[in-house]
Amino acid sequence: MKYLCLFLLCVSWANASFxxxxxVQEILVEGLKRTQKKTIxxxxxTSVGDGLDSLIIHKDVTQLKRLPFVxxxxxxxxxxxxxxxxxxxNVEENxxxxxxxxxxxxxxxxxxxxxxxDDYNFLGRGIQLGAFYQQNGFDSYGVFFKDPFLFxxxxxxxxxxxxxxxxxPLYFEDNSANYKYQNKSYELMLLYQFDxxxxxxxxxxxxxxxxxxxxGFVSDYVPQALSVDKQLLKLLxxxxxxNYHxxxxxGFKNQLYVQYVTTGNAYQDDxxxxxxxxxxxxxxxxxxxxxNRLRIGLSSNVNSPFAPFALDNNVNLRGVGILVDRGxxxxxxxxxxxxxxxxxxxxxxxxxxxxxxxxWRTPGGSLTDFISSExxxxxxxxxxxxxxxxxxxxIFRIDYGYGLTRNASRGFVFGxxxxx
Numbered sequence: 001m002k003y004l005c006l007f008l009l010c011v012s013w014a015n016a017s018f019x020x021x022x023x024v025q026e027i028l029v030e031g032l033k034r035t036q037k038k039t040i041x042x043x044x045x046t047s048v049g050d051g052l053d054s055l056i057i058h059k060d061v062t063q064l065k066r067l068p069f070v071x072x073x074x075x076x077x078x079x080x081x082x083x084x085x086x087x088x089x090n091v092e093e094n095x096x097x098x099x100x101x102x103x104x105x106x107x108x109x110x111x112x113x114x115x116x117x118d119d120y121n122f123l124g125r126g127i128q129l130g131a132f133y134q135q136n137g138f139d140s141y142g143v144f145f146k147d148p149f150l151f152x153x154x155x156x157x158x159x160x161x162x163x164x165x166x167x168x169p170l171y172f173e174d175n176s177a178n179y180k181y182q183n184k185s186y187e188l189m190l191l192y193q194f195d196x197x198x199x200x201x202x203x204x205x206x207x208x209x210x211x212x213x214x215x216g217f218v219s220d221y222v223p224q225a226l227s228v229d230k231q232l233l234k235l236l237x238x239x240x241x242x243n244y245h246x247x248x249x250x251g252f253k254n255q256l257y258v259q260y261v262t263t264g265n266a267y268q269d270d271x272x273x274x275x276x277x278x279x280x281x282x283x284x285x286x287x288x289x290x291x292n293r294l295r296i297g298l299s300s301n302v303n304s305p306f307a308p309f310a311l312d313n314n315v316n317l318r319g320v321g322i323l324v325d326r327g328x329x330x331x332x333x334x335x336x337x338x339x340x341x342x343x344x345x346x347x348x349x350x351x352x353x354x355x356x357x358x359x360w361r362t363p364g365g366s367l368t369d370f371i372s373s374e375x376x377x378x379x380x381x382x383x384x385x386x387x388x389x390x391x392x393x394x395i396f397r398i399d400y401g402y403g404l405t406r407n408a409s410r411g412f413v414f415g416x417x418x419x420x
Contacts, residue, residue: 022052025084031091035069036124040091043153052077052085059196060089065244068128068392069096069121072246094392096121100132104414112136120392125149138165138180148191156191158201167214169323170305177216184208189234197241205232222305230263242281247340247348247387247395248289249281271300273308275330279420287340293420295332302328303364311377317356318413319379319401329361331370334420338385350385354399354419378404385418393417 027048029040043063045056057075064073071092078086100116116132127147134140141163148156168181185207193199206229213224235258242251255277262270275297282290295316299308307326311317316332336354343349356379361369369375383399395417402410413419 021083023084024048024050024052024087025080026086028086028088029091030088031093033093034096034124035091035093035121035126039125039149040064040089042149044089046087052087057087062243063196064089064091066240066242067126069094069126071389071392072244093390094120095390096392098392098394134164136166138167138182140164140166146191148193154193158187158189158191158203160187160189161185162187162207169216170211171326172217172219172222172305175217177218177222178214180210180212180214182208182210182212197239199238199240201234201236201238203234205234206230207232228263230261232259232261234259242279245283246389247350248283249291250283250289251281253279255279269300269302271302271308273297273299284337287343289338289340291336291338291418291420293332293334295330295334297331298329298361300328301361301364305363307363309360311358311360313401313411313413314415317358317377317379317401318354318381318383318399318419319356319403319408319410320377321409321411324409325360326363327360327369327375328363328365329367329370330358332356332358336383336419346389348387348389350387352383352385352399353381354383354401355380356401373406376405377408379408380404 024046025048027041027044027046029037032040044060046053046060057077061073061075064070071094073092074090076088076090078088080086096119098118098120100114100118102114104112112135114132114134116130118128118130120128122129125147126149127145129145131143132141142161144158144160146156146158150156162183162185164181164183166181167178169176169178185205187203187205189201189203191199191201208227208229211223211226218224237256239254242249242253256274257276258274260270260272275295278294280292284290297309305326307328309327309330310323311320311325311327312323313320314322316330316334334354334356336352338350338352341349341351357377359370359376361367362375379401381399381401383397386396388394393416397415397417397419399413399419400411401413402408
């Protein structure tokens with residue numbers, strides 16, 4: 001009998017030891033230089049006193065990697081004994097104060113420039129703050145503020161002010177005219193993160209648009225000056241399942257934009273616009289990255305020169321030119337293979353080959369416009385990316401796109417950051 005009691009006692013002790021929960025006793029964040037530790041602690045789901053859960057820790061790492069001021073994150077778990085553990089997050093920060101200095105030529109071969117500064121970690125609290133001034137024959141400037149964690153780790157706010165002026169082409173069937181376009185706007189957005197994958201932003205934009213004729217086509221039916229106040233309601237829903245490993249990306253991301261603009265004049269009616277961006281990235285070996293973006297957009301189909309979707313080098317088809325056409329719908333697929341030719345401690349060099357395919361619905365046209373050969377553009381080309389690793393979004397790119405369709409153009413496209 002005593003042997004049976006001893007056996008049961010041993011089994012009970014072993015079972016209690018085996019089932020004892022592993023507890024997080026301490027959380028440390030290391031590697032921070034500018035960021036306040038409380039900013040990182042505020043975002044972590046792992047808490048002292050909770051059970052040790054590797055899935056939650058990996059969620060924390062993914063969340064931190066998506067912050068613009070964080071370059072890379074890993075973690076270690078230290079056994080402190082008696083089923084207690086220390087979790088250590090090792091954070092590599094980006095340099096988050098980014099100057100803007102850009103030069104280019106405009107209509108009439110004028111030299112244009114844009115200068116500014118953006119801070120993606122203002123006060124070390126993850127606040128984004130920036131301002132710019134642009135001179136392209138006209139003066140433009142703007143400021144933006146975004147604090148995604150202003151009210152809590154899920155609830156934030158953004159504000160933007162823009163005073164923009166530029167020379168823009170407007171298209172009237174087979175004719176075009178150049179206008180001075182001015183836009184003065186105030187935008188307020190509320191930001192909410194449901195979980196690590198799902199986020200939403202809703203807001204309102206109040207703006208005034210002005211058009212002043214410069215040169216080109218003239219008609220009694222087309223105003224030479226136009227000024228109108230508008231109100232824009234907008235919604236952005238993001239599903240994000242991307243995984244970042246330094247400058248490599250894998251996974252899927254989807255962004256849905258919905259906007260409704262109210263106005264009141266004889267040339268522009270209230271209109272609705274929506275577009276969806278689907279991204280897919282795949283690691284190919286140790287140095288390759290296949291990247292894709294599919295954009296599908298539609299708006300109210302008004303036969304107007306003020307159609308919202310622009311055919312442009314810097315937005316959709318590399319090599320097509322600057323603001324060469326407008327439409328009330330677009331379908332664009334961008335695909336490129338990025339190969340890291342050199343990868344050093346502080347910088348990397350990527351080469352890429354790409355294909356951009358796009359189709360447009362003309363203002364007042366039909367959905368069959370999307371399959372009309374006249375509205376389809378196919379461009380392919382090669383490019384380089386110079387990546388400075390320790391500075392957020394410091395990717396200097398150059399692409400050369402060559403049109404493969406009839407009467408297509410070709411040309412270089414420069415920019416900061418990956419094309420998509």
